[in-house]
Amino acid sequence: MNALEIAADVRAGELSAVAAVDDALEAIARRNEELNVFVHVDREGARARAAEIDERVARGEDPGPLAGVPVGLKDNLCQTGVPTTCGSRILAGWRPPYSATAVERLLGAGAIPVGKTNMDEFAMGSSTETSAYGPTRNPVAPDRVPGGSSGGSAAAVAAAMVPVALGSDTGGSIRQPAALCGLVGIKPTYGLVSRYGLVAFASSLDQIGPLARTVAEAATCLEVIAGHDPRDSTSLPEPAPDLRGHLDDGVAGRRVGLIRELVEGADPEVVAATRAAADALSAAGARVIELSIPELRLGLSAYYLIAPAEASSNLARYDGVRYGLRVDADDVTAMNVATRTAGFGAEVKRRIMLGTYALSAGYYDAYYGQALKVRTVMIEAFARAYEQVDTLLGATAPTEAFALGAKVADPMAMYLSDVFTIPTNLSGHAAISVPFGRGATGLPLGVQLLGPARSETRLVSAAAVLEAGREEA
Amino acid sequence: MRDGWEMVIGLEVHTELLTASKLFCGCANAFGAEPNTQVCPVCLGLPGSLPVLNERAVELAVAIGLALHCTVAPSTFHRKNYFYPDMPKDFQISQYDLPINAGGYLDLSDGTRVTIERAHLEEDTGKSTHLGGTGRLHDAERSLVDYNRAGVPLVEIVSGPDIRSPEQARRYAAELRAVLVATGASDGRMEEGSMRVDANVSVRRPGEPLGTRCEIKNLNSLRSLQRAVAYEADRQVALLEDGGRVRQETRHWDDGLGQTSTMRVKEEAEDYRYFREPDLTELVPSEAMVARVRAALGPMPAERRAALTALLGDAEATGDVLDTVIQGGLDAFVRAAIEEGIDAGLALARAANELGDAQGAGRLDVPAFVEVLARESAGRLSATQAKTVLGDLARAGGTADDAIAARGFVPMSSEALGAVVATVIGEHPGEWSRYVAGEDKLAQFFIGHVMKATHGQANGQAVVAELETRR
Numbered sequence: 001m002n003a004l005e006i007a008a009d010v011r012a013g014e015l016s017a018v019a020a021v022d023d024a025l026e027a028i029a030r031r032n033e034e035l036n037v038f039v040h041v042d043r044e045g046a047r048a049r050a051a052e053i054d055e056r057v058a059r060g061e062d063p064g065p066l067a068g069v070p071v072g073l074k075d076n077l078c079q080t081g082v083p084t085t086c087g088s089r090i091l092a093g094w095r096p097p098y099s100a101t102a103v104e105r106l107l108g109a110g111a112i113p114v115g116k117t118n119m120d121e122f123a124m125g126s127s128t129e130t131s132a133y134g135p136t137r138n139p140v141a142p143d144r145v146p147g148g149s150s151g152g153s154a155a156a157v158a159a160a161m162v163p164v165a166l167g168s169d170t171g172g173s174i175r176q177p178a179a180l181c182g183l184v185g186i187k188p189t190y191g192l193v194s195r196y197g198l199v200a201f202a203s204s205l206d207q208i209g210p211l212a213r214t215v216a217e218a219a220t221c222l223e224v225i226a227g228h229d230p231r232d233s234t235s236l237p238e239p240a241p242d243l244r245g246h247l248d249d250g251v252a253g254r255r256v257g258l259i260r261e262l263v264e265g266a267d268p269e270v271v272a273a274t275r276a277a278a279d280a281l282s283a284a285g286a287r288v289i290e291l292s293i294p295e296l297r298l299g300l301s302a303y304y305l306i307a308p309a310e311a312s313s314n315l316a317r318y319d320g321v322r323y324g325l326r327v328d329a330d331d332v333t334a335m336n337v338a339t340r341t342a343g344f345g346a347e348v349k350r351r352i353m354l355g356t357y358a359l360s361a362g363y364y365d366a367y368y369g370q371a372l373k374v375r376t377v378m379i380e381a382f383a384r385a386y387e388q389v390d391t392l393l394g395a396t397a398p399t400e401a402f403a404l405g406a407k408v409a410d411p412m413a414m415y416l417s418d419v420f421t422i423p424t425n426l427s428g429h430a431a432i433s434v435p436f437g438r439g440a441t442g443l444p445l446g447v448q449l450l451g452p453a454r455s456e457t458r459l460v461s462a463a464a465v466l467e468a469g470r471e472e473a
Numbered sequence: 474m475r476d477g478w479e480m481v482i483g484l485e486v487h488t489e490l491l492t493a494s495k496l497f498c499g500c501a502n503a504f505g506a507e508p509n510t511q512v513c514p515v516c517l518g519l520p521g522s523l524p525v526l527n528e529r530a531v532e533l534a535v536a537i538g539l540a541l542h543c544t545v546a547p548s549t550f551h552r553k554n555y556f557y558p559d560m561p562k563d564f565q566i567s568q569y570d571l572p573i574n575a576g577g578y579l580d581l582s583d584g585t586r587v588t589i590e591r592a593h594l595e596e597d598t599g600k601s602t603h604l605g606g607t608g609r610l611h612d613a614e615r616s617l618v619d620y621n622r623a624g625v626p627l628v629e630i631v632s633g634p635d636i637r638s639p640e641q642a643r644r645y646a647a648e649l650r651a652v653l654v655a656t657g658a659s660d661g662r663m664e665e666g667s668m669r670v671d672a673n674v675s676v677r678r679p680g681e682p683l684g685t686r687c688e689i690k691n692l693n694s695l696r697s698l699q700r701a702v703a704y705e706a707d708r709q710v711a712l713l714e715d716g717g718r719v720r721q722e723t724r725h726w727d728d729g730l731g732q733t734s735t736m737r738v739k740e741e742a743e744d745y746r747y748f749r750e751p752d753l754t755e756l757v758p759s760e761a762m763v764a765r766v767r768a769a770l771g772p773m774p775a776e777r778r779a780a781l782t783a784l785l786g787d788a789e790a791t792g793d794v795l796d797t798v799i800q801g802g803l804d805a806f807v808r809a810a811i812e813e814g815i816d817a818g819l820a821l822a823r824a825a826n827e828l829g830d831a832q833g834a835g836r837l838d839v840p841a842f843v844e845v846l847a848r849e850s851a852g853r854l855s856a857t858q859a860k861t862v863l864g865d866l867a868r869a870g871g872t873a874d875d876a877i878a879a880r881g882f883v884p885m886s887s888e889a890l891g892a893v894v895a896t897v898i899g900e901h902p903g904e905w906s907r908y909v910a911g912e913d914k915l916a917q918f919f920i921g922h923v924m925k926a927t928h929g930q931a932n933g934q935a936v937v938a939e940l941e942t943r944r
């Protein structure tokens with residue numbers, strides 16, 4: 001059932017929130033063992049909250065735009081008292097004493113978190129296979145990965161366990177799994193959604209965003225979680241944008257740039273789907289031109305210096321002293337080493353090493369410093385493109401969902417699946433992935449619409465056009 | 474210092490700021506609470522928490538910068554990365570290439586000027602207690618960490634390598650402490666650790682390039698600072714004169730042993746991997762805020778010293794007494810006393826010796842101070858009594874009248890004093906004969922006995938007067 005229908009029915013007193021939550025819990029029970037989507041299900045908490053929502057409705061109150069809507073939370077989002085592991089052994093058993101701002105806002109809108117979804121360890125991965133709690137399977141094709149790192153959140157929606165889920169996107173971690181699972185996923189403008197309570201991977205790149213089946217559901221969810229938060233110094237000063245009011249704006253007269261660098265090297269079906277999306281936008285009245293932004297090719301290498309550098313610092317606190325895993329040893333340094341050795345998986349260790357190296361004396365200028373310059377160059381290149389067009393179009397991922405295990409042994413191949421999504425994180429801009437077309441084996445594909453900072457209203461209206469175009473096609 | 478050598482000293486002073494809350498969260502910034510009671514997700518560095526800059530801390534940092542004649546400029550925060558259990562995030566948020574204050578100076582009372590390279594904002598760490606072993610981390614059986622101090626705002630003030638003697642190092646630290654207290658940014662308490670001093674010391678032959686320096690830590694008082702710098706310079710000179718080489722290292726001052734010893738050598742020193750703190754935006758102090766802080770700054774010690782010196786005129790005052798009065802914030806007391814006609818020398822002496830380094834003015838107010846000195850000058854209180862009453866007032870406050878009455882210090886009538894003097898003379902006929910014969914220095918002998926008999930209530934001058942009438 002659609003989140004907006006659930007909310008409407010719950011607010012009207014025609015559906016009980018308890019029933020909606022029970023449906024979700026039942027769907028989870030049916031397929032979670034097979035798919036490994038939720039790493040923690042908060043049955044009691046969810047049902048208690050649902051009962052509260054029903055009481056409020058009975059008292060004549062309006063619990064909000066997501067009243068009674070079961071939601072999934074990526075396991076790097078803090079919710080008071082609910083285990084939060086980030087897919088890592090090192091945080092096994094840790095229960096945060098506070099909730100993320102985005103989670104608080106969901107609760108404030110009447111939504112009901114039903115549990116925490118699986119993810120690549122500390123969001124480092126593109127397939128949800130680096131999780132210490134085992135890989136998640138793609139509900140559309142269980143021998144395939146759901147993408148990552150928000151693969152659990154994508155799978156939860158794709159398996160109809162919940163209508164919406166929150167993910168986080170550092171280099172494509174919402175958009176790529178959305179594409180691979182046939183969903184809508186939004187990477188908001190950096191600072192639009194507060195990061196307070198999102199366990200950091202790379203602080204200058206991380207953004208929380210929604211995954212849903214439809215543009216309208218994703219837009220509604222984003223509206224709820226967006227807006228200034230004084231607890232995040234990088235939070236934008238403005239309140240949340242009106243997205244629902246712009247879903248039907250269309251794209252007539254809009255200038256769209258099809259970006260060569262955001263399709264090159266992709267599977268032929270992906271290229272074809274992106275061109276078909278361009279046609280759909282043209283048909284709806286947009287003027288589509290082809291553009292090249294060669295600087296985007298530098299994104300991947302800059303990202304794999306900046307993100308690991310920040311991660312090496314962000315993940316230092318997992319030292320066994322205060323919370324999470326502790327492996328005892330003779331002295332404190334040995335304890336730190338033993339804890340981190342046992343607690344982190346191979347990919348996390350690889351990136352901590354990479355980041356530590358990139359920031360080290362003698363290497364900083366050549367690696368991290370250089371990557372920062374590339375980031376500036378890329379932001380300037382985007383700015384030039386946005387002088388010519390309002391919106392950019394490209395593929396979300398170069399392939400359809402790949403087989404479980406196919407890229408585990410080859411980090412470079414894995415990293416390349418984010419090549420089209422990374423530039424938006426480096427620029428801090430907004431992007432949305434919408435399902436469009438099918439891959440060689442019939443699996444869903446996604447296309448990406450990109451816009452400058454705070455362009456979410458335009459992006460959701462263009463995405464709605466593609467959504468409608470897909471249904472007609 | 475041995476002939477032919479020059480020492481080069483630079484000091485790094487950390488001061489905690491007197492804010493109500495910590496630098497990046499709302500937890501109380503207060504000393505002495507139960508361990509780990511003033512903590513929250515932010516200052517414990519819990520996963521997902523984010524820092525939000527305390528604006529009051531920025532204002533106090535600007536106040537320090539202005540008082541030290543620095544340029545206040547747009548600045549950024551960096552992460553200083555290293556593993557240590559008392560650092561909750563295993564990095565410290567500090568300032569690196571763009572500090573909020575840079576390029577100032579501090580003039581000392583001896584006429585020298587020490588440049589200030591920078592005065593930047595950063596967060597404090599928690600506090601570790603190591604049980605067992607030598608009390609240091611590496612061989613402790615257990616370590617306990619109190620995170621109440623984690624995230625307390627600090628300003629680190631880095632001097633240029635301009636200091637040339639242990640005495641000047643002490644003067645600089647004392648004057649800087651007075652400046653910090655005068656800005657209202659710090660209480661300057663070294664014993665509570667709210668002001669901490671590290672010293673960089675090297676030696677060279679005059680005119681030669683800078684020698685290899687050692688950094689000395691654990692300097693908990695001005696006296697330790699002066700002793701440690703002197704010891705360290707001597708150690709380096711001895712090493713060099715024996716044909717050895719100074720190794721760049723961090724050294725620990727042991728106040729009991731009176732020596733420095735190796736803490737860690739440069740080769741082991743960490744690479745802090747500084748990079749811009751992505752969770753904080755650029756810190757740009759507004760012109761309006763800087764102007765407001767500047768307008769609110771009271772007179773600094775140098776200005777107050779000049780004002781007091783002008784008032785003293787010809788009165789004798791050594792630099793040390795004057796420094797004690799100015800740095801102790803006692804000049805208002807001295808000025809008020811002089812304006813009431815009290816002898817400047819007496820006012821300086823009572824302020825410096827009774828209220829100076831030992832305890833400060835405490836709860837004593839200016840009118841009470843002036844009243845006590847007025848009575849002492851008028852012979853209605855003895856010197857001993859005046860000192861006692863000043864001590865009482867500093868501890869407990871109140872009026873001079875009440876404090877004097879509480880001690881029962883009523884001035885002796887001349888009849889009563891005369892009776893005591895007569896008794897003392899009667900008990901010491903031999904000394905009295907010699908005194909009458911012209912041995913004037915025996916006056917002290919009689920004063921001493923009269924004081925003893927009156928429990929210090931007699932006025933020395935009045936005793937001499939009584940002796941003279943009987944001579």
Ligand SMILES: [Zn+2]
Nearest residue numbers: 498500513516
């Ligand atoms: Zn706190």
